[in-house]
Amino acid sequence: NSKVIQTPRYLVKGQGQKAKMRCIPEKGHPVVFWYQQNKNNEFKFLINFQNQEVLQQIDMTEKRFSAECPSNSPCSLEIQSSEAGDSALYLCASSLRGRDTEVFFGKGTRLTVV
Amino acid sequence: GDQVEQSPSALSLHEGTGSALRCNFTTTMRAVQWFQQNSRGSLINLFYLASGTKENGRLKSTFNSKESYSTLHIRDAQLEDSGTYFCAAAPTGANTGKLTFGHGTILRVHP
Structure with a gap:
């Protein structure tokens, strides 16, 4: 099914620590998305990129998260100072175009902030 | 408010039977995707529809x-159909492809 690769699968951090996760999109997919899924099965869109450029991001991502998709390197999402409420499944997805096209998800990074 | 209302929130089926899940949208959507999420969290693509009906094995979806x-x-x-099913859609006019998800249907198939 999906060829989006996310690492690590599991991440445990203390409050205040940085948490970094990576994503390699499906080959040939220039558009990358990050979503956060909480324990109530609510998905929150965080940010998306087309190649190296940010297309859209939410306020939270602007303030406490940093994300990038450098050329010839994995995309990354980093939480600067982890909070307990950041514990969630972080899902990376990629697609051929920004819209009107199927989106494919990786297996996710499950972050636990203790 | 929520743009995607998914129902039911939970469903229990005997092996060999069937049922339907539904998503209602409060705004016009360009396309819809359906996913199955397994116990390890992986989201498996089931369907992508911009309109009409698609069928794949024992599954059929309409948009x-x-x-x-x-x-x-x-x-x-079948037992392996157990998991959580999500619909996700992109509103018309949204330029970046951001998806809005339903809250999911937890399906349990039992013998």
């Missing part, structure tokens, strides 16, 4: 953008 709903039909349910 009616004019009436703002989509359905996923499961027939002859």
Whole structure:
């Protein structure tokens, strides 16, 4: 099914620590998305990129998260100072175009902030 | 408010039976995707529809953008169909492809 690769699968951090996760999109997919899924099965869109450029991001991502998709390197999402409420499944997805096209998800990074 | 209302929130089926899941949209959507999420968290693509109906094995999905709903039909349910099913859609006019998800249907198939 999906060829989006996310690492690590599991991440445990203390409050205040940085948490970094990576994503390699499906080959040939220039558009990358990050979503956060909480324990109530609510998905929150965080940010998306087309190649190296940010297309859209939410306020939270602007303030406490940093994300990038450098050329010839994995995309990354980093939480600067982890909070307990950041514990969630972080899902990376990629697609051929920004819209009107199927989106494919990786297996996710499950972050636990203790 | 929520743009995607998914129902039911939970469903229990005997092996061999079937049922339907539904998503109602409160705004016009360009396309809908259906996913199955397994116990390890992986989201498996089931369908992508911009309109009409698609069928794949024991699954069939319909998207009616004019009436703002989509359905996923499961027939002859098997134990491996257990998991959480999500619909996700992109609103018309959204330029970046951001998806809005339903809250999911937890399906349990039992012998």
